[in-house]
Amino acid sequence: MKYYLKIYRQILSINLSNLLIHRANFINNIVSSMAWGIFSIISMLLLTSKTTVLYGWSRPEILLLTGAQSVLVGIFHTFFSRNFEKLSEIINRGQLDVVLTKPVDSQFLITTRYINYTSIFRIFVGIFVIYYLLINYSIPITFFSLIGFLFFLIIGLLILYNIWMLVLTITIWLTKLSNLPDFMYSFTSITRYPSEVFREVTGYVFIFLLPITIIITAPVKLLILHPNIVELITMLIIVAVFTFLSRRFWLFALKFYTSAGG
Amino acid sequence: MTVISSVTTYYFLLVIAGSLLMSHIEEDIAYEDIQLGDLSIYLLQPFSYLLAKMFGEFPWRVIQGFFGAIILIFSMIFFGSLISLNITWQSLFFGLITAFLAFILSFYFKVVIGLSAFWLIEFSGFSQFVGVLILIFAGYIMPIDLYPNLIKTIAFATPFPYMIYFPVVVFQGKLTLFESLKTILIQLIWILVFMIVYKTLFNKGVKKFTGLGN
Numbered sequence: 001m002k003y004y005l006k007i008y009r010q011i012l013s014i015n016l017s018n019l020l021i022h023r024a025n026f027i028n029n030i031v032s033s034m035a036w037g038i039f040s041i042i043s044m045l046l047l048t049s050k051t052t053v054l055y056g057w058s059r060p061e062i063l064l065l066t067g068a069q070s071v072l073v074g075i076f077h078t079f080f081s082r083n084f085e086k087l088s089e090i091i092n093r094g095q096l097d098v099v100l101t102k103p104v105d106s107q108f109l110i111t112t113r114y115i116n117y118t119s120i121f122r123i124f125v126g127i128f129v130i131y132y133l134l135i136n137y138s139i140p141i142t143f144f145s146l147i148g149f150l151f152f153l154i155i156g157l158l159i160l161y162n163i164w165m166l167v168l169t170i171t172i173w174l175t176k177l178s179n180l181p182d183f184m185y186s187f188t189s190i191t192r193y194p195s196e197v198f199r200e201v202t203g204y205v206f207i208f209l210l211p212i213t214i215i216i217t218a219p220v221k222l223l224i225l226h227p228n229i230v231e232l233i234t235m236l237i238i239v240a241v242f243t244f245l246s247r248r249f250w251l252f253a254l255k256f257y258t259s260a261g262g
Numbered sequence: 263m264t265v266i267s268s269v270t271t272y273y274f275l276l277v278i279a280g281s282l283l284m285s286h287i288e289e290d291i292a293y294e295d296i297q298l299g300d301l302s303i304y305l306l307q308p309f310s311y312l313l314a315k316m317f318g319e320f321p322w323r324v325i326q327g328f329f330g331a332i333i334l335i336f337s338m339i340f341f342g343s344l345i346s347l348n349i350t351w352q353s354l355f356f357g358l359i360t361a362f363l364a365f366i367l368s369f370y371f372k373v374v375i376g377l378s379a380f381w382l383i384e385f386s387g388f389s390q391f392v393g394v395l396i397l398i399f400a401g402y403i404m405p406i407d408l409y410p411n412l413i414k415t416i417a418f419a420t421p422f423p424y425m426i427y428f429p430v431v432v433f434q435g436k437l438t439l440f441e442s443l444k445t446i447l448i449q450l451i452w453i454l455v456f457m458i459v460y461k462t463l464f465n466k467g468v469k470k471f472t473g474l475g476n
Contacts, residue, residue, distance in 0.1 A: 028387035039394045043403045049410050 007104060008112065015115035029118035033077065037070045037125035040192055055196035060137035061224060062194065067133065068220045069192045070126030072153060076160055076188075077119035081181070083111045084164050088171040088178040096257055107250050111165065141223055149223035152232060155239050156215035160188065162242035163212060165250065172253040191216045195231065211238050267346040268434065272405050274345055275430045278334050280402065282327030283361060283426060285369040287319045291376025292385045301471060312373065312460065319369060348435045356442040357433035360424075363449040368425040370456035377460070380467035395420075401427030421452040 019026060044066040048059045057065070087110055090096050099109050133139060141149075164184055171177050195213040198206060218231040295301040304311045338345060375392055379385040397403065399422035406417050406427050417423055428445045431437060437445065 024384050028384040031387040032390045035391050035394045039397060042398060046398075046403050046409055046413065050408065 004104075004108065007108075011112055012115060015117065019117050026118060029116070030121050033074070033119045033122040034125055037074065037122040040066055040070060040189075041125070041129055044192065055194055057194050057196075060133050060139060061220075064130055064133045064139065064224065065194060065217060065220050066192055067126045067129030068149075068153075068223075069216045070129065071123050072126075072156055072160070072191070072216055073188060074119050074122035074124075074126055075157060077122065078116055080111055080161055080164070081119075081185075082114040082116045084168050084184070085181045086110075086114060087168050088175070088180060091171050091257070092175045092178060100254070100257075106254065107165070107247065111161070139224055141225065145223050145225055145227075148227075149219045152219035152222060152235060155235050156219060158239050159211055159215050159235065159242055160191075162239070162246040165246040166242065169246070169250050169253045172257050187212065210234070211242070264346075267344060268436070269405060269408075270341075270344045271346055271434060272430055274334060274337055274341075275433060276402065276426070277337070278327060278330040279361075279364075279426050279430050281330030282323055283364045283368060283429060284396075284400075285319055285323070285365065285372045287315055287369060288372040288376035288389060290318070291315065291373060292379035292389065296376075296379040296467075296471065297385070301468075305468065305472070311464065315373060316369065323365060347433075349433075350435055352439065352442075353433055353435035356437075356446070357429060360432045360442070360445055360449065361429040363446060363453065364425050364429045367421060367449055367453050367456070370453055370460060371421060371425070374456055374459050374463060377463045377467050380463070380470055396422055396425075399423060400425050401430070405431070407431075421456075424449045424452060 041063065044063055048054060048062055052059055054062055090099070090110065096106075096110075099106050102109060134141060167184060168180060171180060190209070190212055193213070195217040198209055198213045201209065214231045214235060218228060218235055221228050222232065295304065301311075304314055307314070375389065378388060382388055399406075399417040399420050401417075401423055406414060406423050409417060424445065428437075428449075432442055432445065
C-alpha cells in the first residue's frame with residue numbers, strides 16, 4: 001500500500017511538471033472545464049425557469065444537484081478521464097506491453113497515470129454553486145449530513161470509475177472503438193438529473209440506468225436532510241459488486257490482449 | 263396537440279436535426295488544414311477551397327442524418343405515443359427549405375470558426391466555447407420559445423436558432439406562412455454575412471499562412 005502511495009505521489013508531481021511545461025494548453029483547458037461547468041448550471045437554470053417544483057425537488061435543490069454533479073464530474077475528470085481516453089490509444093498502438101511489464105498493477109497504472117489539474121476549476125465552480133445556494137436559499141444541512149454527503153460522493157466516484165472501467169475494457173477486443181470515451185461523457189451527463197426522472201422508465205432500461213442515476217442524487221438528498229435509505233444502500237451494494245466485476249473483467253480481458261509489435 | 267407532446271416531439275426531431283444539419287467542419291479546417299498544413303494542398307488545386315470542404319462535409323451529414331433517422335425510427339417504435347406530428351404540405355415544403363438553408367448556414371459559420379485557427383494558437387478552447395454557445399442558443403437544451411424573455415431575445419439575435427431550432431419548429435408546423443418566409447429571409451441574410459466574413463478572413467489568413475512558409 002505504501003508502495004502505491006509513493007508511486008501516486010510521483011504521478012502527481014510528474015503531471016504537475018507537465019502542466020507547467022505546456023502553459024498554452026493550461027489556459028485553454030481551464031476555459032474549457034469552466035465552460036462546461038457553467039453550461040450545466042445554465043442549462044439547468046433554463047430548464048427550470050418556468051417551474052418551481054420538479055419531481056419533488058425545489059428549484060434551488062435542483063441547482064444544488066447540478067453543482068454537486070459539477071463537483072463529482074470535476075473530480076472524475078481531474079483524476080481519471082484522460083486515462084480512459086488514452087486507454088484505447090494505448091491498446092490500439094500496442095503500448096499496453098510497456099504497462100504490463102512494469103512491477104505495478106496494470107489497472108492502477110493505466111487509470112491513474114495522467115492527471116488533468118485544470119479540471120479542478122470545474123470542481124470550484126460546483127463548490128461555489130453549492131455554497132451560494134446553501135447560504136442564499138437557507139437550505140438546511142447538518143455537520144453529519146455533510147460528512148455523509150462526502151462519504152457517498154466518494155462511493156459515487158468509485159461507482160463511476162468502475163462503470164467506465166467495465167465499458168472501456170471492451171476496447172481490448174474492439175480496438176477501433178477509440179471514441180468510446182465520448183459516448184461515456186454523454187452517458188455520465190445523465191447524472192445531472194434527479195433519479196426520480198428515470199422512474200418513469202420501466203423494466204430493463206431502468207435497471208440498466210439505475211447505477212448511474214443515483215450516484216449524485218442519493219448523496220445530495222442525504223445532504224439536504226431527505227435521505228433515501230434504499231438508494232444509499234443500493235449505492236453500497238453497487239460499489240461492492242461493480243468493483244469486483246470490473247477488476248475481474250479487466251484481468252480476464254488482459255488474457256486476450258495481443259500486442260502490436262515485436 | 264398538447265404543449266407536452268409538442269415539446270417531446272421537438273426533442274425527438276432534434277435528434278435528426280442535430281445530426282443532419284449541424285456541420286463540424288471547423289475541426290477539419292483548424293487541425294488538419296491549418297495547424298498541420300494540409301491547406302497548402304488545397305491552395306495548389308484549381309478549385310475553390312470552400313467547395314472542396316463542402317463536398318467533404320456533405321457525405322458526413324448524409325451518413326449522420328441516416329443514423330439519426332434510425333434512432334428516430336427506433337424511438338418512434340417505443341415512444342410513439344409521445345410524438346405528435348402534424349405534417350401539412352406547407353410545413354413539409356418550408357421545413358425542407360429551412361433545413362437546407364440551416365445546413366448551409368451552419369457550414370459557413372463553422373468554416374469561419376475554423377479559419378480563426380490562422381490567428382489563434384490554441385484553437386480548442388475557443389471552439390469549445392463556441393460549442394457551448396451553440397448548445398445554449400441553437401435550441402439543444404429546450405425549445406427557445408420556452409426560454410426567459412431576455413435570453414430569448416438574445417438568442418434570436420444570433421444566427422444559432424436558425425441552424426437547429428427553426429427547421430425543427432417549421433417542420434412541426436408551428437410557424438405561420440409569414441413567419442416561415444421571415445425565417446427563410448433571415449437565414450439567407452446570415453448566410454450572406456458569413457460568406458462575406460469567410461472571403462475576408464480566408465484571404466487575410468492565406469497571406470499569413472503562406473508567409474510562414476508552410
